[in-house]
Amino acid sequence: MYLATTGRRDAPPTPSGVRRRVPATVLALGTVSLVTDVSSEMVTAVLPLYLVLGLGLTPLQFGFLDGLFNGATALVRLIGGHAADRGGRHKRIAGIGYALSACSRLGLLLAGGATGLIAASLAADRLGKGIRTAPRDALITLESPPEDLGRAFGVHRAMDTTGALLGPLAAFALLWATADAYDAVFVVSFCVGLLGVLLLAVLVPGGARTTTAPPTRAPLRPSAAPRPSAASRPSAVLLRPLAPLRLPAVRRVALATALLGAATIGDAFLYLLLQHRTGLDATWFPFLPLGAAAGYLLLAVPAGRLADRVGRRRPFLYGHGALLLAMALLLAPLPDALLVGGVLALLGIFYAATDGVLMALTGPLLPAGRRAGGLAVVQTAQALAKVAAATGFGAAWTFWGPSTALLLACAGLLAALCCAARLLPAEPPHGRTTP
Template sequence: MESEKESKKQFFGLNSVIFVLGMVSLFTDLSSQMIVPILPLYLTSVLHVQIGTVGIIEGIAESTASVLKFFSGWISDRFGKRKLLMVGGYGLSNLIKPFFALSSTWGQVLFIRFADRLGKGIRTSPRDAILADTTTKEDRGKAFGFRRSMDTLGAALGPFATYLILTLWNGSYQAVFWLSAIPGLIATLILIFSLKDKRNPTKTQISVRTLPKISFKGLNSRFVWFTLITTLFTIGNFSDAFLILRAKDVGMAAQYIPLTYFAYNIVTSIFSTPFGIISDRIGRRPVLIAGYVMFASIYLGFGLVHTVFGIWILFFTYGLYYATTEGIQKSYVADMVPQGQRGMAMGTFNALTGIATLPASVMAGFLWQSFGAFTAFGVSSLIAILSALLLIILRI
């Protein structure tokens, strides 16, 4: 069949599906990360929004939209056509982001941010299910690591592009917002014209009348415990917007903050595939435990740091944390769940961890505004240590 032939084509040792999804992730994140490093600065400096409100905006946008990851996973399992959902999700995100340039209130920013995350919610679970379905357990870590590497390469180029635009356009945030449309359009066109979809042959396992629920029924205990522990960890993993505000708080000039994002994303891009391969060889759990402990140390550092040099070091090591967790967590879920349930399992996992970002960011905003940055970062560090201990004790 044509779809099977497409999946067997090799690009740099990867099948064509994985390569295309990597390119789509690269250009989408290039577009997104042109905006992310300056949005908290735009909110606090131009719109004069308080830090607590930034937490609410980030929490609502991330957590509410993440419920769509669950529904999109169920729909992709039920109907098998994952590409349609992905085109809708990537298209919505890439079309809506430039309209930040027209926003004049935090409510408008919230709406655009929510629509952007809504698009991510629609596309993420079908994309992860395609990755899982086109790989084996022996090379799945490499595949998820490659997609994450391309994702973070785009995420590194985005802030660098922002730095150049701010320099050339005299610090104009609006110029960054509008120009972010270009890589977003490229990503959407690559997806539409280069990805061959195929119907999931196991779709009949899901009843037409079965509606999606955030439930662990029918899923094994390892997946249940892992999802609960990861959700706990996410409650302490608040929005990166607070890292940006911390850099500004310490004294870093606004035009250089996108370069810290460039640095940590370059590190993540370089190390995601190697850590994915390591997880294929020694297991996912040891790598994830190391990542959680690393996160705890980094966030404690953000709470204690008082110099711009220290901020640079922390952003570099933050890239290593991402390389040891993001793609590997999803590889671990794929290992635990059979093919016919992966869309639903990815949706459940993404929804629960996504919902947890609401209390995470709201809590961080409240703690920072009420007790200071050290308290906010310190609480997150303790939650990460607890999560790592649970992975060790329960031997998930």
């Protein structure tokens, strides 16, 4: 039996002043994400340290690989979102993505020390994430009241981040108990990933029924030969996933998101910069993501509620302002403890105010039948921009040093914030979505 069988989008509005419950589908998806993130973070917690300090990659090489892994999801995001909208197959497409990520752990187990196979397995994990993200987020927007989307995404992201916290801790505990047997980590990660797929199948209802009946066509005359329509041409088929960009508001959100993404250095680079500035011992490096994740976990729901109350544009922009401040702190002559604490706290604020809030901002701008595809377009614009940002920052660090690279990144993010503030569209009134 499914945990939830009806969508909140059809429910009557709740009277003002009455506290609304988080939809059961959101809680179910949050549980799936929590379990899946435990599996994923068990094997990725030490990736930046392993590549840069273990294998000796330069920051330029690491920036290219980090951007490649994030950018590898771009095309599959579009395909996954478009496929989910066709027939309302959100759950099925998301399940494929979760299963692919789980199976990638077997690739790590079989890879041994082969760097190429390890990279392929990590890429498979990212592809699985790219496939599932838009259909999953579309389900959240379709099953939640529009006026509570910020809170719904905040609850989901908080549960997701709980998994991100537990994953590294589970991996370190397992390594300690098995005397650094990495194969054991990969096996346990695979089993936990399969559990996430099973929970999706059992707890989450099928995708939203958002399809409409196909338009009727006049019968062809006996002597008339069918002509290929413009929509059936190969170029038109390839561009179908980009159809949500025809909506002006979605175009503006995608452009603003791309500009901000192109000026956003990855959190992995922030951790490496902290290690570079403070001389942090390699033993403590894997705990840096846990500090940022803890801040995200504590602030995700309050940030979502604030976004529902004051509008989602301002928290989204303020969140990028927190990232700008974190980057600026790395240039300031601060004590090591204050520097580490400040950067991690601001990074947690950045994710809490931007990740789910962006989806809550975009969702109501899209018709229900294009919800997954539209969210995928915005996510893809952000992912592709971050590829350029990671590669560019890595190149600047390699050729000019970390301080110059940070100054350039700060200037770029400040300029992107000014542009995004003018580009982001006004939000529809709470309780209304695009039909």
